[in-house]
Amino acid sequence: MIEDKNQERTPLSHLGEFALIEHLTRNFKINHTSTLKGIGDDAAVLNFKDKKVVVSTDLLVESVHFDLSYMPLKHLGYKAVVVNLSDVYAMNATPTQITVSIAVSNRFPLEALEDLYAGIETAANIYNIDLIGGDTTSSNTGLLISITAIGEVDEEKIVYRNSAKPNDxxxxxxxxxxxxxxxxxxxxxxxxxxxxxxxxxxxxxxxxxxxxxxxxxxxxxxxxxxxxxxxxxxxxxxxxxxxxxxxxxxxxxxxxxxxxxxxxxxxxxxxxxxxxxxxxxxxxxxxxxxxxxxxxxxxxxxxxxxxxxxxxxxxxxxxxxxxxxxxxxxxxxxxxxxxxxxxxxxxx
Amino acid sequence: MIEDKNQERTPLSHLGEFALIEHLTRNFKINHTSTLKGIGDDAAVLNFKDKKVVVSTDLLVESVHFDLSYMPLKHLGYKAVVVNLSDVYAMNATPTQITVSIAVSNRFPLEALEDLYAGIETAANIYNIDLIGGDTTSSNTGLLISITAIGEVDEEKIVYRNSAKPNDxxxxxxxxxxxxxxxxxxxxxxxxxxxxxxxxxxxxxxxxxxxxxxxxxxxxxxxxxxxxxxxxxxxxxxxxxxxxxxxxxxxxxxxxxxxxxxxxxxxxxxxxxxxxxxxxxxxxxxxxxxxxxxxxxxxxxxxxxxxxxxxxxxxxxxxxxxxxxxxxxxxxxxxxxxxxxxxxxxxx
Missing domain, CATH: 3.90.650.10 (PurM-like C-terminal domain)
Incomplete structure (x- = not known):
């Protein structure tokens, strides 16, 4: 799909790194009061008050974890977010923020990354997650996506893996x-x-x-x-x-x-x-x-x-x-x- | 250096993914009381009480950000951590935890990753940071490192980029x-x-x-x-x-x-x-x-x-x-x- 010769293609080199991030994240909204500062500084700033903070991270690599010949980029963006959120839910916690970093080769036009981020945005909207940061860089080969999901939970509700009992x-x-x-x-x-x-x-x-x-x-x-x-x-x-x-x-x-x-x-x-x-x-x-x-x-x-x-x-x-x-x-x-x-x- | 034919080389395929993570992180200690749970569950659990939480993330890609022909892997591990911590300090905050994800090709023996993690561990010790999670996966080409740094700060001490005044x-x-x-x-x-x-x-x-x-x-x-x-x-x-x-x-x-x-x-x-x-x-x-x-x-x-x-x-x-x-x-x-x-x- 990304090899479709009929679509308009804008080379990534037409944008600088900052312009690219700004462009890709321009539609994302901040919904959580726990997000004091999202994208745009050295770091995001979060406020969880008396909640505990849950952090999980995943790395998805082209032709190891996904094959773009049948995985539409919009779906890939959606799935990349969802698999991280799944880890937060598995702690019995509520995911609230994500950071998204991508390494991408020049063979991807801007429009391909727009599709990827459209999927990320859809997932963020459906699951009510704030995108608070990330990094965008080039790679020599394919596409790599690294997402860190952050969530909140009351301490007494956290469910670990290590607390199953005989007869459960x-x-x-x-x-x-x-x-x-x-x-x-x-x-x-x-x-x-x-x-x-x-x-x-x-x-x-x-x-x-x-x-x-x-x-x-x-x-x-x-x-x-x-x-x-x-x-x-x-x-x-x-x-x-x-x-x-x-x-x-x-x-x-x-x-x-x-x-x-x-x-x-x-x-x-x-x-x-x-x-x-x-x-x-x-x-x-x-x-x-x-x-x-x-x-x-x-x-x-x-x-x-x-x-x-x-x-x-x-x-x-x-x-x-x-x-x-x-x-x-x-x-x-x-x-x-x-x-x-x-x-x-x-x-x- | 990683092409040195004289050293013992253990192919990564000899270990499963979980065994590899366990092996590489076996020496890391948890020092912060804010780290309730580090590596070993679906997500880490952190407790920042009344502090605000700062989050920053960076992606380092071989032959884009580093060249292993003159960058020893131990130094690379050290530098990868430090550049993330620098973003947290730039908020006037104290870094407390990191997650480290790597994508690595089979051309790297286990000993190379041990060097990389030795550098990560040195930085974690010197800067007093807990390693709380990450992901380890294969790549078709070189090495890629994605680090998310988390820190804490009192709200009134946070310094943003957007608050300089004329005559400062x-x-x-x-x-x-x-x-x-x-x-x-x-x-x-x-x-x-x-x-x-x-x-x-x-x-x-x-x-x-x-x-x-x-x-x-x-x-x-x-x-x-x-x-x-x-x-x-x-x-x-x-x-x-x-x-x-x-x-x-x-x-x-x-x-x-x-x-x-x-x-x-x-x-x-x-x-x-x-x-x-x-x-x-x-x-x-x-x-x-x-x-x-x-x-x-x-x-x-x-x-x-x-x-x-x-x-x-x-x-x-x-x-x-x-x-x-x-x-x-x-x-x-x-x-x-x-x-x-x-x-x-x-x-x-």
């Missing part, structure tokens, strides 16, 4: 594996396009999973819902690397074991049919696919009545003593040790 | 142009080395300026000194892009003009002699060289007696009404409009 229930929101299967569909279409640029892909049957990959949402609604239900998880993490990897994080940091029930893992029908089509095991996809940005948490059993009727939540297992280990209980009722097969991007 | 004095710390001339020396030696790899460079006469380039310091001492002298600047900025560019920032944001006196610009004798050797005008270097990480600030005239005897400070001009414009008053007493020639890294 393991709960996940939404359904899993969609983002990974969406990626498989997009990769396949890319290969078809390479062979026959006139092919007309029909992505309609895959809309749900393609959207899970290209335009994920952070589960702000769940944080609000749990507050309304008066449920405070005993531990929580967001699912960025795959269910297996995240369960292991909670278990190791909380010094507990876990039984995860394969038959309980929530899968959308589109994920199941795509798995059949691609001849991939759907449990493997849910365990190791990643990028679902759902929340995984534990609750004490006495909170179970508060969530049991709610379609947002699925109880997928329970925590055990550390010595019991971490296991997947299969549909055939055999027990397999859980392994983190998640994202290993340093392998060739 | 314009003051700079230290001396200027050293980092740029150090870079020229290093670039020259690199060319000599390419032609004759057996040449023995004698960098000794250039020690001061090479160190200004490779291992700059942030002016924490100045923030402390000004508090002791009971001087609160009316505006302040750090010099990262060059004196000219920074003066223009203050003037434009404060809606004031300025007369800058060429003869007052502080230059070290090593800078002057290097400028003669390289046949570069020393004023041009001070105005546009950048990377000096000195502080530039304005004070009301009544504060002048508090700083006048102090060798850390040089009064280089004074602020005027906006309509008077921004000028360099040359040694020949002619007036030249100030222009920002600073760093334009999007030009080919």
């Amino acid at each position: 229930l393991l709960v996940v929101t939404g359904d899993l594996g969609g983002a990974y299967m969406g990626l498989q569909v997009l990769e396949r279409e890319k290969e078809v396009y390479k062979v026959n640029p006139n092919s007309q892909p029909d992505l309609e049957p895959y809309t749900y999973i393609v959207e899970r990959q290209l335009k994920p949402e952070a589960r702000r609604d769940i944080i609000k819902l749990m507050a309304e239900l008066n449920v405070t998880p005993t531990s929580m993490i967001d699912i960025s690397d795959g269910l297996s990897s995240e369960i292991i994080h909670i278990c190791k940091q909380s010094h507990v074991g876990c039984d995860l029930y394969e038959e309980k893992i929530p899968l959308d029908p589109v994920v199941i049919s795509a798995c059949e089509e691609f001849k991939i095991d759907s449990t493997t996809v849910a365990l190791n696919g990643g990028e679902d940005y759902e929340l995984l948490f534990t609750i004490s059993q006495e909170d179970y009545p508060k969530i049991k009727a709610n379609p947002n939540f699925t109880v997928i297992g329970f925590m055990k003593e550390e010595e019991a280990g971490m296991h997947l209980v299969t549909r055939a009722e055999s027990k397999i040790p859980l392994k983190a097969q998640g994202w290993k991007n340093f392998n060739d | 004095l314009l003051v700079v710390t230290g001396d200027l142009g050293g980092a740029y001339m150090g870079l020229q020396v290093l670039e020259r030696e690199k060319e000599v080395y390419k032609v004759n790899p057996n040449s023995q460079p004698d960098l000794e006469p250039y020690t001061y300026i090479v160190e200004r380039q490779l291992k700059p310091e942030a002016r924490r001492d100045i923030i402390k000194l000004m508090a002791e002298l009971n001087v609160t600047p009316t505006s302040m900025i750090d010099i990262s892009d060059g004196l000219s560019s920074e003066i223009i920032h203050i003037c434009k944001q404060s809606h004031v003009g300025c007369d800058l006196y060429e003869e007052k610009i502080p230059l070290d004798p090593v800078v002057i002699s290097a400028c003669e050797e390289f046949k570069i005008d020393s004023t041009t270097v001070a105005l546009n060289g950048g990377e000096d990480y000195e502080l530039l600030f304005t004070i009301s005239q009544e504060d002048y007696p508090k700083i006048k005897a102090n060798p850390n400070f040089t009064v280089i001009g004074f602020m005027k009404e906006e309509e008077a414009g921004m000028h360099l008053v040359t040694r020949a007493e002619s007036k030249i409009p100030l222009k920002a020639q600073g760093w334009k890294n999007f030009n080919d």
Whole structure:
């Protein structure tokens, strides 16, 4: 898309660094009273009063984390913000500000960066976040985006990863594996396009999973819902690397074991049919696919009545003593040790 | 240096992402009571009580901002932290935490990243900063470092860029142009080395300026000194892009003009002699060289007696009404409009 020869292209070298930042951020509004000073000084200034401050940061690299041949830049900007916010929600906190830094090669025209920032702005508006700073620089190759998200929370509401207890229930929101299967569909279409640029892909049957990959949402609604239900998880993490990897994080940091029930893992029908089509095991996809940005948490059993009727939540297992280990209980009722097969991007 | 075939090299692919972060950050200590939770959860948690929070972020890209053929990785780690802290000091604030994200290609062995983190750790220890988070990922080409620095300050002590007044004095710390001339020396030696790899460079006469380039310091001492002298600047900025560019920032944001006196610009004798050797005008270097990480600030005239005897400070001009414009008053007493020639890294 950024190679489209028909659009107007303004080389980045036509603008200086400061003019570029000013141009890209000119529409952003400051909404939070905690933002005393946003973009435009050596640093932003924030005022959280008696709230605690939550900070999370992520780096997204072209052709490692995204492929611009099927990821529209506006979606990329949106997703880059959302994946950071997801980490803040996973602390049971409310994100309030972001900084956005980009390194970009001269092959990108200004209009491409405008698309990227349009996506960032959309996410900032929807999630009510102030853009308070950043850095814009050139790179020798592709595009790199570094975002730091800042949030606020009352100290007694913070939920860490290290506080799960034996007998707690393991709960996940939404359904899993969609983002990974969406990626498989997009990769396949890319290969078809390479062979026959006139092919007309029909992505309609895959809309749900393609959207899970290209335009994920952070589960702000769940944080609000749990507050309304008066449920405070005993531990929580967001699912960025795959269910297996995240369960292991909670278990190791909380010094507990876990039984995860394969038959309980929530899968959308589109994920199941795509798995059949691609001849991939759907449990493997849910365990190791990643990028679902759902929340995984534990609750004490006495909170179970508060969530049991709610379609947002699925109880997928329970925590055990550390010595019991971490296991997947299969549909055939055999027990397999859980392994983190998640994202290993340093392998060739 | 990282191409040295004699050292032990551990491919990054031998470690997973989490093992790599754990390994690189294993020696870092948490010192601040404001750091409730550092590395190891979805986000760090900070507690600033009634202090205001200052946030600044920078992105450093290989072969745009640094050249590993003469920049040792340990120095690079140190410098990457210091340039961020400099922005926090420029708000008259105290830096307390950093996040460090890196994107790195497989050509870097683990030992190279250990060197980088050794430099980050040294800076964190010297400046008393907690490392609270970050992200580590692969890149297809070189090395990229993204750092966010967080600091704290009492609201009444914050110094912005937009509050200089006509008749205020314009003051700079230290001396200027050293980092740029150090870079020229290093670039020259690199060319000599390419032609004759057996040449023995004698960098000794250039020690001061090479160190200004490779291992700059942030002016924490100045923030402390000004508090002791009971001087609160009316505006302040750090010099990262060059004196000219920074003066223009203050003037434009404060809606004031300025007369800058060429003869007052502080230059070290090593800078002057290097400028003669390289046949570069020393004023041009001070105005546009950048990377000096000195502080530039304005004070009301009544504060002048508090700083006048102090060798850390040089009064280089004074602020005027906006309509008077921004000028360099040359040694020949002619007036030249100030222009920002600073760093334009999007030009080919």
